[in-house]
Amino acid sequence: TPISHYLHYEATSxxxxxxxxxxxxxxxxxxxxxLHKVEGYIQDKNKKKHCVIYGKWTECMWSVDPQAYEAHKKSEKKGDKKQKNVSHSGSENDEADNMPEVQETVSVVPGSTLLWRIDSRPAHSSRMYNFTTFAMSLNELEPGMEAMLAPTDCRFRPDIRAMENGNIDEASKEKERLEEKQRAARKERAKNDEDWSTRWFRLSTNPHTGNQDWIYNGDYFNRNYKDLPDIY
Structure with missing residues (x-):
């Protein structure tokens, strides 16, 4: 579905x-x-732009000197077709969603540096909801990982494990059981007038921004997982 508005993102060191x-x-x-186009820049604390970042979040991202980028944009407006790719149509991007090979449609500005390029999807991704290799691996539970992970880690969720093993009926039953267990736990906390508290993050003032933020308390990688709630 075409997006009729744009998203604005900022990250500061x-x-x-x-x-x-x-x-x-x-x-x-x-x-x-x-479609999928991203443009931006990196500036210092004095608001001087050091480089422009451009590309598509579905394909690749590049950086280039701001003056070179502006010159390239002006040449495109004047109809310099040599700088353009053959196609930027949305239909070809839609077709690329069903193909394992990456089809790039980004017009690269001369002198640009490649920051990131998406990996080709595995050949069997169509049978795995068109996931990338990274997405497929997010819930992998390798032998020996149980000793390193907190028992509340989502990789231990029984409904996810059942779904990844192809047992859809069991996954559905486990999902319903977990939801009922969560409702019962909320009722019990309300009955005892208890608030839910996070284990490894606390809501506090960010010392760098002065804003309210979730601050990591540094305890997770101590691997001390005693007294964790039984959520599964």
């Missing part, structure tokens, strides 16, 4: 340099011309 990365996710438009 508060601790080291004060540099800020600003990214704008472009609206798709009526004919998909701007």
């Amino acid at each position: 508060h601790v080291l340099t004060g540099d800020k990365c600003v990214l704008n996710f472009k609206p798709c438009g009526m004919f998909g011309k701007e």
